[in-house]
Amino acid sequence: MFISAYDTLACRNILLTKITPSLSAAQISNRLITDQTQPYCMEKGIRQLPRDVGIYLEQGDTPQFAHPIIIPGSSQNDQRTVVVIDGRPLAKSVNYLKERMFVPNNYDMYEFQVLRAGITAMMLRGDTTAMSNLISPITKVVSLWIQRAIDRNYVVSQELASVIQTCGAVYVYAMFSGSSNATQEAKQLWSIRLHRDFPYLSKNTIERVIENTGSLNDVVQLVELIKRACDTPILQSLNTETFLQAISSGWDAFNSREMMSIAIEHLPTLIAVITKSQTQSFSKTAIGKYTASVLGSNLQNFIKSVSQLPLVSDIKYSSR
Numbered sequence: 001m002f003i004s005a006y007d008t009l010a011c012r013n014i015l016l017t018k019i020t021p022s023l024s025a026a027q028i029s030n031r032l033i034t035d036q037t038q039p040y041c042m043e044k045g046i047r048q049l050p051r052d053v054g055i056y057l058e059q060g061d062t063p064q065f066a067h068p069i070i071i072p073g074s075s076q077n078d079q080r081t082v083v084v085i086d087g088r089p090l091a092k093s094v095n096y097l098k099e100r101m102f103v104p105n106n107y108d109m110y111e112f113q114v115l116r117a118g119i120t121a122m123m124l125r126g127d128t129t130a131m132s133n134l135i136s137p138i139t140k141v142v143s144l145w146i147q148r149a150i151d152r153n154y155v156v157s158q159e160l161a162s163v164i165q166t167c168g169a170v171y172v173y174a175m176f177s178g179s180s181n182a183t184q185e186a187k188q189l190w191s192i193r194l195h196r197d198f199p200y201l202s203k204n205t206i207e208r209v210i211e212n213t214g215s216l217n218d219v220v221q222l223v224e225l226i227k228r229a230c231d232t233p234i235l236q237s238l239n240t241e242t243f244l245q246a247i248s249s250g251w252d253a254f255n256s257r258e259m260m261s262i263a264i265e266h267l268p269t270l271i272a273v274i275t276k277s278q279t280q281s282f283s284k285t286a287i288g289k290y291t292a293s294v295l296g297s298n299l300q301n302f303i304k305s306v307s308q309l310p311l312v313s314d315i316k317y318s319s320r
Contacts, residue, residue, distance in 0.1 A: 001174070001175045001178065001180065001217065001218075001265060001266070001267060002218075002265055002266050003070070003120060003123050003124060003266075003268075004068075004069075004070050004120070004266075005067040005068060005116075005120075005262050005266045005268075005269060006067065006069070008218075008261070008262050008265040008266050009218060009219055009220070009240070009261065009265060010244075010258050010261035010262050010265075011067060011258075011262060016065070016069065018062070018063055019062055019063055019065050019069065020069065020071065022056075022058075022060070022062040023054075023056055023062075023069060023071050023084050024071055026054075026056060026058065027054065027071050027079055027082055027084075028079060031058065032054035032055060032056060032082065032084060033049065033054065033055040033057060033087070033102070034049055034052075034053065034054045034055075034082065035049045035050065035051050035053070049114065050114065050117070050118035050121065051121065052080060052081065052082055052083060052118075052121035052124070052125070053082065053083050053084075053085070053114060053117045053118055053121055054071070054082040054083070054084040054085075055084070055085055055087040055091075055102075056084050056085070056086055056087060056088070057087045057088060057091070057093055057102065058088075059088065064086050064088060064089060065086045066086070066255060066258070067116070067262065067269075068083045068084065068085050068113070068116050068117040068120050068268075069083070069084050069085075070082075070083055070084075070120065070124065071083075071084055081121075081124060082121075083117040083118075083120045083121045083124070084117070085113045085114065085116075085117050087102065089105075090104055090105060090106060090109060090110045090113065091103060091104045091105060091110060092105065106281070108276060108279045108280065108281035108282065109281065111276065111279075112272050112273075112276045115268075115271070115272040115275065115276070115306075116268045116269050116272045117268075118268075118309070119267070119268035119271055119272065119309065120268045122309060122310050123267070123268065127310050128178070130305075130308065130309050130310055131176065131309065132176075133305040134176075134271060134302070134305055134306065135172075135173070135176050135193075136193075136196075136197050137294075137295055137298065137302045137305075138172060138176075138270065138271065138274060139168075139169050139172040139173060139193075139197060140169075140197060140198075140294045140295070141274055141287070141290055141291050141294050141295070142168055142169075142171075142172050142270065142274075143165045143166070143167075143168035143169040143172065143198075144165060144168075144290055144294055145168075145247065145286070145287055145290050146164060146165070146167075146168035146247065147161050147164045147165040147168060148290075149243075149246040149247045149249070150164055150226070150235075150238070150243070150246055151164075152246065153242070153246050154234055154235055154238065155234075156230070156232075156234060156235070159205075160230050160232060160234070162201055162202070162205045163205055163208060163209060163226075163229050163230050164226055164230065165198070165201075166194060166198070166201060166205055166206060166208075166209040166229075167209055167222065167225050167226045167229055168222075169190075169193075169194060169197065169198065170190050170194070170209060170210070170213055170216070170225070171216055171222045171225070173189075173190050173193055174186075174190075174216040175267050175270070176267070180215045180216050180217035180221075181215065182213045182214055182215060182216060187210050187213065190210060190213075191206055191207075191210055194206045208229055209225075209229045212225060212228045212229040213225055213229075218265055219240055219243065219244065219261075219264050219265050220240050222243075222264070223238060223239060223240050223243045226238065226243075244257070244260070244261045244264075245257075247260050247261075247264060248260045248261065249286055251263075251273060251277075251282075251285050251286075251287060259273065260273070271306065273287060274287060274291055275302075275303065275306045277291050278291060278292065278299065278303065
């Protein structure tokens with residue numbers, strides 16, 4: 001799986017050569033807004049940014065960028081690695097009590113981008129232990145989202161629907177593990193998790209998917225697993241492009257097609273999409289409805305677990 005959104009299938013052809021030099025220069029000269037500079041003005045008070053996250057606000061010739069960009073640190077300049085988001089379309093700079101601060105134009109979208117960047121920074125530091133509480137809820141939501149997206153386009157049987165959902169679950173397990181290798185040890189762990197998270201799945205369905213699982217590094221291999229495990233002519237026309245088209249309706253918000261295509265390969269974006277789907281701006285999205293329905297009484301526990309992640313614990317997430 002990928003730590004940078006720009007390594008995903010949806011973004012790997014985007015050239016950053018006209019962007020990263022400006023961000024690197026801003027980092028070296030301390031012109032990024034970070035947790036080490038100044039507090040920033042939000043609608044609900046003054047807060048600090050998550051650690052290792054920077055905001056770029058300078059006007060000029062630097063093209064806008066829609067996704068967090070990783071700017072490596074430099075020991076020569078005593079600079080740490082920073083994950084930078086483009087604040088120009090999201091916020092405006094203001095003077096408040098003789099200090100330079102800024103106010104978001106869209107509070108939910110601003111926090112969405114900060115959360116993506118914060119989790120990316122956390123993963124870069126290898127501090128992922130706290131994410132273990134997110135595995136089950138994220139897996140339940142995403143596997144259902146994948147299954148229903150395919151079913152809308154291909155109308156599969158209940159048996160095949162269960163196989164598709166199981167494939168989606170195994171894929172998410174692989175995302176959280178940080179390894180695409182389907183070793184025997186990994187398969188045993190996935191099988192245990194499947195029985196626990198989806199007690200209604202039959203033993204045959206779980207074994208069918210586990211036996212067909214190979215490397216799971218990206219969305220291409222996920223689609224291959226679904227077709228291999230289902231082994232039906234009904235899904236003959238399913239490919240990466242048609243799969244991404246099917247799941248893109250889950251967000252129905254900012255840059256939906258690209259964002260969902262990134263989320264299926266980029267864990268920080270996936271967590272942010274599901275978390276922010278419970279806020280007012282995105283509550284009517286399909287993924288928002290799936291999340292509320294699947295998690296039910298455990299929804300607040302999920303929101304709390306996200307809010308307590310290292311590097312993003314100072315951001316408040318409210319559910320609808």
